[in-house]
Amino acid sequence: MKGPHLASLKCPECGKRLKFNREILPTESIETGQIVCERGHSWSIIDGIPSLVYPTINEKDAKWIKEYDDMAEAYDELVKQYDDWLEIDMMKERERFTTFLPIEGPSRIIDVSIGTAANFVALHSNFKNQMGRFNLHGMDLSTGMLKVAKRKIVDLGIDVSLTHGNVFNIPYQSSFFDIVLHTGGVNTFSDIHGALSEMLRIVRAGGEVIVIDEGLSPRMRDSDKGKEIIKANSLFAARPPLEFLPEKARNVEVSYVMNDTFYQMVFSK
Numbered sequence: 001m002k003g004p005h006l007a008s009l010k011c012p013e014c015g016k017r018l019k020f021n022r023e024i025l026p027t028e029s030i031e032t033g034q035i036v037c038e039r040g041h042s043w044s045i046i047d048g049i050p051s052l053v054y055p056t057i058n059e060k061d062a063k064w065i066k067e068y069d070d071m072a073e074a075y076d077e078l079v080k081q082y083d084d085w086l087e088i089d090m091m092k093e094r095e096r097f098t099t100f101l102p103i104e105g106p107s108r109i110i111d112v113s114i115g116t117a118a119n120f121v122a123l124h125s126n127f128k129n130q131m132g133r134f135n136l137h138g139m140d141l142s143t144g145m146l147k148v149a150k151r152k153i154v155d156l157g158i159d160v161s162l163t164h165g166n167v168f169n170i171p172y173q174s175s176f177f178d179i180v181l182h183t184g185g186v187n188t189f190s191d192i193h194g195a196l197s198e199m200l201r202i203v204r205a206g207g208e209v210i211v212i213d214e215g216l217s218p219r220m221r222d223s224d225k226g227k228e229i230i231k232a233n234s235l236f237a238a239r240p241p242l243e244f245l246p247e248k249a250r251n252v253e254v255s256y257v258m259n260d261t262f263y264q265m266v267f268s269k
């Protein structure tokens, strides 16, 4: 973890800025250590990833996180099963979010619930020579998923600041990002309104929040194939969670992607 990453974060307990508990060189990368806020709340850096989870997670979320920790190493292979079943190419579909990027110039992007970093792998395959213009961040509550994400990011040679944090209290400064991306978790979150409100808080005015998750389009839902999909996996019965959008969300747009099997909800503030 380096200094610029720290400057984007806030103390998850009191919201104040954070600093390292010792002097560091501008280019130094901290693998293990402590960061503190001015009120004295102290947080660990483990394997180069700051752990900023507060308050303690509830039972329902803990159960999901245990599942993600356990499946982290197999996750990419498991997700590939969607390709044949839904007749999609998930990695190609992930490149879709790059249509929200400005043609040129710098962009601060966070993948909230980054999982195994598949969206940034897709970004890299589209923008190989231009990765320098992106300031990339990834946050997840599962340390197992973060470990896999870190390995893939290092192998690919891309620079992504990873943070261990909870979507219900995202430990980032308000209005910091141009783009907030979230794929694949919101349907099972215990507080969907809280999660969407936090995503909106960290995007800048005029920036965009993009939320994609399982949920068939009305057309697919009524088809035989759609009924079959929902029978096999009830997550696909989910609808875009419009009722949980924060009041301040503007320019809300819903569409369907991945062969009509996932909803895409885009909004801004």
Ligand SMILES: C[S@@+](CC[C@H](N)C(=O)[O-])C[C@H]1O[C@@H](n2cnc3c(N)ncnc32)[C@H](O)[C@@H]1O
Binding pocket: 061, 064, 065, 068, 112, 113, 114, 115, 116, 117, 118, 139, 140, 141, 142, 145, 165, 166, 167, 168, 182, 183, 184, 185
């Ligand atoms: C289905 S996976 C999707 C991962 C990745 N975004 C993707 O598209 O492949 C859901 C992710 O949400 C994360 N997650 C679940 N609950 C969370 C929470 N409360 N805060 C942050 N991340 C959470 C899980 O650890 C997991 O990585």
Ligand SMILES: [Zn+2]
Binding pocket: 011, 012, 013, 014, 015, 016, 037, 038, 039, 040, 041
């Ligand atoms: Zn604090």
